[in-house]
């Protein structure tokens with residue numbers, strides 16, 4: 495009998511835990527309507543221009559995409575004011591994060607550094623690649639201690655991951671602090687790349703000017719030991735199409751293209767992403783709804799006695815009052831057709847995360863949470 499003799503590191507691997515899907519909750523509880531506030535997707539759906547592009551491009555699905563996705567690369571380079579040679583697109587930003595680990599770290603020899611907790615794909619893919627993953631605990635208030643993070647870096651370290659705004663807390667460090675970390679690494683660890691994951695950067699602040707204060711991409715002059723990673727899954731409303739991208743040092747971008755599977759951004763995903771970038775109405779409405787919804791959820795949850803952490807993203811991390819059980823809350827909401835995220839897979843068993851939905855979805859969630867806290871199950 496074949497014994498599936500996978501590598502030691504894979505035997506101990508815990509899979510990434512995604513937010514529960516609408517279909518599985520509908521089926522499990524026999525519900526017709528489900529509100530999903532678990533994976534920080536766009537509450538407005540797929541951008542109308544992207545939907546049209548998908549319909550228009552449907553008949554081209556039998557063709558391979560153009561190698562290197564040059565039209566999308568060009569559009570992104572223009573958007574961020576960087577050279578096309580520095581842009582790489584991938585099958586979600588997950589693919590690019592994984593690619594960077596595989597390209598830069600030799601198993602058994604090199605290490606990577608990230609916070610604990612952090613977006614779980616970094617340590618999981620590190621483990622898949624068989625490299626040492628060093629974790630720095632976040633401060634008590636979920637802010638980032640960069641001196642401590644840099645303290646874990648030595649001559650074996652090839653990658654440091656920072657998420658800004660952070661997942662799952664929503665904390666966003668000032669840009670100057672991240673730049674100072676990059677400068678420190680450039681001096682003390684010249685072979686180490688700082689990966690700044692800006693998946694949620696579009697949502698930072700209360701107006702469009704804020705992004706320039708927080709994003710390392712603002713201004714178009716990135717430190718040369720930094721990669722910024724972004725995604726079409728959030729503000730651009732295309733999580734299911736799987737498109738992400740990075741702005742990288744030019745030579746590294748070239749290696750990414752060589753190592754990336756040739757057609758990982760498929761022909762429909764590329765068309766949808768290009769059209770989404772043109773959909774300024776959808777983009778503005780997404781930001782408006784998210785900023786208002788963030789306030790609505792915070793106020794509502796605080797009125798119910800929850801502890802809500804400050805968030806610059808399209809989700810809020812919170813704890814229930816009076817030590818009420820987070821797992822029980824998730825279960826009760828699920829029965830009512832509302833999916834939020836338990837954070838036990840982030841080693842935060844009493845914390846929860848809720849994505850910002852539409853005004854109506856947020857109100858339904860708040861009412862159900864209020865009922866749970868008062869012991870009403872209906």
Ligand code: PMP
Pocket residue numbers: 533534585586587588589613657661691693724725726727733736737738
């Ligand atoms: N980075 C962070 C911080 C995320 O939260 C996510 C998605 N949850 C990703 C990257 C991955 O996004 P994508 O859908 O582009 O793979």
